Amino acid sequence: MPGVRDAIRDFLAAGPYAVVGASNDRAKFGNRVLRHVRAAGRVVYAVNPGAEEVEGEPCYPELAACPEPVPHVSIVTPPAVTEVVVVQAAEAGARIVWMQPGAESPAAVAAAEARGLRVVAGGPCVLVELR
Numbered sequence: 001m002p003g004v005r006d007a008i009r010d011f012l013a014a015g016p017y018a019v020v021g022a023s024n025d026r027a028k029f030g031n032r033v034l035r036h037v038r039a040a041g042r043v044v045y046a047v048n049p050g051a052e053e054v055e056g057e058p059c060y061p062e063l064a065a066c067p068e069p070v071p072h073v074s075i076v077t078p079p080a081v082t083e084v085v086v087v088q089a090a091e092a093g094a095r096i097v098w099m100q101p102g103a104e105s106p107a108a109v110a111a112a113e114a115r116g117l118r119v120v121a122g123g124p125c126v127l128v129e130l131r
Contacts, residue, residue: 021076022046079105090115
């Protein structure tokens with residue numbers, strides 16, 4: 001798993017970040033990831049087409065709408081949505097996508113890798129890694 005460890009290290013080294021699937025529901029993982037990344041002092045953008053703001057900050061309908069390019073994208077969506085998000089991430093200039101547990105699928109991983117994205121999937125969660 002050295003490739004994944006390297007991708008995690010690079011992901012956490014510098015932002016900005018986006019959390020796709022951010023939510024205003026504090027019990028949901030998308031909200032917890034957003035708050036955790038923000039609490040770590042990182043620049044992070046909430047992305048969810050169904051919300052105008054999350055946790056009092058603007059929320060963007062897609063990655064391309066963020067105010068600056070976001071090279072590191074944490075994905076907290078159902079696997080079928082993740083398959084679409086990785087395409088959008090590549091088009092928006094992302095370099096690393098981290099599919100949080102439950103967001104990944106073989107098709108999403110393959111789509112991301114086919115577009116040259118580095119992928120973290122199938123295991124570690126950003127909440128654990130930022131501790």
